[in-house]
Amino acid sequence: MGTPPQSLDPGLDYTTQGEEVNWLVYTGLTTYAHANGTAGAQLIPGLATTLPVISDGGKTYTVTLRKGLVFSNGKPVTASDFAYTVERSIKIPWGGSGSFITPIIAGATAYSNGKAKSISGITTDDATGKIVIHLTAPYGPFDNVLAFPALGIIPTGTPLKAEPTSPPPGVGPYEVTNIVPNQSFSAVQNPKWASMDIPGIPAGHVNVDVKISANVSSNALAVLNNSADFFDWADTIPGSLLSQIQSQAASRFKLVDLGGSTYYVFLNTTEKPFSNQLAREAVVAGLNQDAMSRLGSGTLVPACFFLPPDVTGHPSGPCPYGTPGTGDLAKAKALVKQSGMAGQPVTVWSETRSPRQQWMTYYTSYLNSIGFKATQKVLADATYFTTIGESKSLHPQTGFADWNQDFPNPVDFYGVLLDGKAILPTDNENFGQTNDPYINAQVQKLGATPTTQLSSVASQWQALDEYVAKKAYVAVFGYQKFPEFASDRINYSGLVFQPIYGWDFTSFALK
């Protein structure tokens, strides 16, 4: 793994690296099918007996816990543990709580502010296992929210602070042990899991030792030479090794488009020069996506729309500022001149890891070539998003951002990344501080549609995505293809590459 998880405590972590493990350790009331492709985005009951029963016009969700559930430490699971889990994720706080819990669940804001001792919108009955959740307003993908590892049930009484080296016990096929922060951890099979026999969630076959090393080249070589078994899907294989891997390990390597990720640069709409629409259009018009694709070892599919292809609402029409490719440098220069922002200083924020830093180095040079005065700031991967998420003090102008879907619904992209209500003082994900009344209203309106009924509002999401591309609120530079790369020892044909969490550890098996 090239980048460490933010934390292995589900109450804090909101990274692909953490969730890749935690969804198998902290099963939610709902979860996702253990399947490849779009089938893997299918919601299934997790610790609940069925998918939630939705009533009161989409404002009440009712579920019942399965019988006989126990945590990995042997303690029985109760319905009230769920309420405690939600409260803990607000208190720590979990990075997604400001988008998916506090404004959504009735009484969560009062609890968050310290005005209530518990969340009034959650009622539980330990005797029957019944859990009723009241929302402030209908929120279509709330059954997806229940699948977040952060809402995977943990025992009542777990300290209300993150425990990165001894995370709480959960209910899932695996438990995490031997944590050495930023270096290694182990996902070992949970011996209590098999007896619970939950349909659709298999037990693991092997224990998995995870080593964290920023040197992705040596990580890839280790898998190529069979001294490690898996290359982390969220890392990029350096181009210098790609052809070697393709020729020497063709039977155990492929690049997979999971269809739910967007790579973009955010443009701060409240700060000069990108408060000016022409300046933003200039960035989009001249961006050389072919160059960026080469920097990403050719694994980037050039694009212009914010919603990726497999997410409902992805537009099929032409890009407003030309077909993504080499970019129109002359047009970009003219737009910068026209905007009156030429010579404006711009700080480009970047992660360290490859190819993200290289992308931003190119982007910095590109901004200079079209008339801005850009410099680059590189931050350690582990602190990058939390640092630029300090929107109150830092005001980052522009920089790298990406999003892998939390769940297959466009509101996951818009509600977190571009909705004005999502601008938070800390852990902000709306890095561009986009606060457009039209977007806000559409997100509010369309977000109420359940994931299962998205087709009814697909055209409206599409129109919204076209609007965002036209306003150049973000400069999308592609959709990433991810490496599915394992050693010779592994039964490659049996592996599951899940569209939301990537590697499914339960599918790992030796030949």
Next chain:
Amino acid sequence: MATISGPASGGTEFSEGIDAGFSGDGQELPPGIGPWSLAWRRLRRNKVALFFGGVFLLVVVLCLLGPVYSHDIAHIGPDTENITGTIKVGGKTEDIVSLIGIPIGPTWTSHYLLGADLEGRDVAVRLLYGGRNSLEIGVVATLITMLFGTLAGLLAGYFRGITDGIISRILDVIWAYPAVLLGITLGTVLAIRGIGPLHGTTLMVPAIVIGFVYIPYVARPIRAQVLTLREREFIDAARQQGLGNFQIMWSEMLPNLASTIIVFVPLILANAILLEAALTFLGAGVQPPNASWGTMITEGIDNIPAAFHNVLVPGIMLVITVLSVNIFGDGLRDALDPRAKVRIGR
């Protein structure tokens, strides 16, 4: 040990510095030869030190000529990217960076002489500009270290008592942290916020950080030397003549510390260049797209299997430069004081 007494006013005594009257090879010296001439005579005899001094000078000149090479020969700037561009090599058109991100190797022509990096930039041009930046940081850091190290050592050693206590404890705190660790911490914080009016991405930020972490390495030996000097007769004589403390420090102490300070300069310079590369490699030094040998190594590390030249070329330059400064510095030390044992590092 033989000493040479200087003029009555502002006298210079080389008892702790240049060892006059002793040639270093057992030969008696002609009468009337000055200490600096003596040092130069010793240095001239050290052919290895002179050779490496010349090598270092050559590196400096080459780096200073970077803009000329960039403008008149390579026709490309150090930060000019050309990822999707092509170049004709041996009549064949080749991508500067391939579709899967592999940069072209050395062409041995004026364009991309030493190949390209992942961003399609000319490695030879960046090598020279990177050298300028690495040397600039090294020189500024050395100046900061020498200025504040000398000042701290002088004040602490001369005044002793509470002044010495405060300065020495501050130096102890800095000394307690390994230089690289302290550099990473300061470099990371300052890269985000900058220092006062200095933007976090300027070269001055790593220069100040590196200059700061090495202050105790100079201040402590200087302090020890001042503690000895202040008890000498010529200092008493200066006091008797009515010279104030700061006059004594300026006109009596500093000239006697000159040889030690000079010996420290190349040693600190070599360490500063190395620390810059290390901090940059760890993400806490020079910020891209600025070129430095450290950034070039960092940027090339992921491409070692297919583009080894991206790391090899700046690595060789770094080794040559640091080695030449160190060997010349050793020669300088031998020339100024063949019995001194000045070392940097712990």
